[in-house]
Amino acid sequence: MMNMLEATQAVCRRLSDDVPVVASLGNPGLNLFNAQPGRQRNFYFRNAMGSASSLALGLATAAPEQRVVLLDGDGSLLMNLSSLASEGWRGPRNLVHICWDNRMYEMTGQQATATSGPADLAAIAEGAGFPKVERAETLAAFEAALERALAGDGPWFILAVVAGERAKRNPANPKSATGIRHRFMGELGA
Amino acid sequence: MINMLEATKALVKHLSDDELVVAGLGNPKFTLMEAKDRPRNFYIWNAMGMTSSIGLGVAMAQPDKRVIVLQGDGCLLMNLNSLATEAWRAPKNLVHIVWDNRMFELTGHQPTATAGPADLAKMAEGAGIEKVERVETLPAFEAAVQRALVEDGPWFIHVLVDDQRAGKAPPKSPTFIRHRFMAALGLEG
Numbered sequence: 424m425m426n427m428l429e430a431t432q433a434v435c436r437r438l439s440d441d442v443p444v445v446a447s448l449g450n451p452g453l454n455l456f457n458a459q460p461g462r463q464r465n466f467y468f469r470n471a472m473g474s475a476s477s478l479a480l481g482l483a484t485a486a487p488e489q490r491v492v493l494l495d496g497d498g499s500l501l502m503n504l505s506s507l508a509s510e511g512w513r514g515p516r517n518l519v520h521i522c523w524d525n526r527m528y529e530m531t532g533q534q535a536t537a538t539s540g541p542a543d544l545a546a547i548a549e550g551a552g553f554p555k556v557e558r559a560e561t562l563a564a565f566e567a568a569l570e571r572a573l574a575g576d577g578p579w580f581i582l583a584v585v586a587g588e589r590a591k592r593n594p595a596n597p598k599s600a601t602g603i604r605h606r607f608m609g610e611l612g613a
Numbered sequence: 614m615i616n617m618l619e620a621t622k623a624l625v626k627h628l629s630d631d632e633l634v635v636a637g638l639g640n641p642k643f644t645l646m647e648a649k650d651r652p653r654n655f656y657i658w659n660a661m662g663m664t665s666s667i668g669l670g671v672a673m674a675q676p677d678k679r680v681i682v683l684q685g686d687g688c689l690l691m692n693l694n695s696l697a698t699e700a701w702r703a704p705k706n707l708v709h710i711v712w713d714n715r716m717f718e719l720t721g722h723q724p725t726a727t728a729g730p731a732d733l734a735k736m737a738e739g740a741g742i743e744k745v746e747r748v749e750t751l752p753a754f755e756a757a758v759q760r761a762l763v764e765d766g767p768w769f770i771h772v773l774v775d776d777q778r779a780g781k782a783p784p785k786s787p788t789f790i791r792h793r794f795m796a797a798l799g800l801e802g
Contacts, residue, residue, distance in 0.1 A: 504693035508736075512729035537697035541741025547697075550739045552730025 427585045431458040444492045447475035449530045451494040453590035466607045473502030483518035497524040511552030516576040525587040548580035555579040617774045621648040632679040637664030639719045641683040647781035652797035656783040662691030672707040686713040700741030707767040714776045734771035747771040
């Protein structure tokens, strides 16, 4: 099974510095920071569980020339499945929605999510109307899907099945939501 | 295309007095009121999106009774999360009927995501609901309902309906509706 940090490192290796990355709270954001601590165009969510996909959709809609990469988690997306229908409908070609699926709320004590049951987020994304849906269970498959997504029109939904490991908390991890926002908007010239 | 009122009338013909019906705000509850008012109808005022969550809770709390949820596409699109919970908890007695008119009819015919590429039946399947039916004619709807009332669920019946507005308002007081519903179940409100 894939490791979320290794897969996040693979994402960072393939992105130029000008691609904005939105990361959901918890492990997705911690791993994004750990994968490349100096990267500036990262928007780290703190606390607003579920909202990363809506923010990334807004950003992709507002900046159609700019590829936007979203790192989401299964627990977070399951709180805001409605955003998938909006993404599928609005259909921004530049949006790459990556969902790490560890089938649990890892940070709060490994409680099981619905994907540990019968829910299949890739199938739900297809039902929502995403034209490009990929499911990856190995790092090699994930990297291949990512390359397609960074080269071709989307919106893309990549479901990455990952292990339930906790990301390391780095003391330098940005904590101020205001600071994160200002840095991100400054980077985008907004 | 199916008319929501005709389909609701067909549905209530197949019901005994035993089933619980939870109807979402707007046309689903107005239509249910017009088709047949009964104490075991729970009409939701204003709490858009919550129909499926309330229906799931009622089905889990009343496992020996069939629970029928009548919800619109706009309402469900606000709370797609509930599909994953329904499929996971999987109460056998739940029959989730979605009237899909592809618009927010009552607020002025604004299109919903099902006017675009979203397919609620596919999303329900993706959520893990095994018994999913998609119907476009009244006979197909009645056949699906008859199966859903006797075979184990949870069921998801996706009904493509026209955009006609329904007429009859249920009682206005949510407190009255709740007390009447709970009393019909022999529960203290």
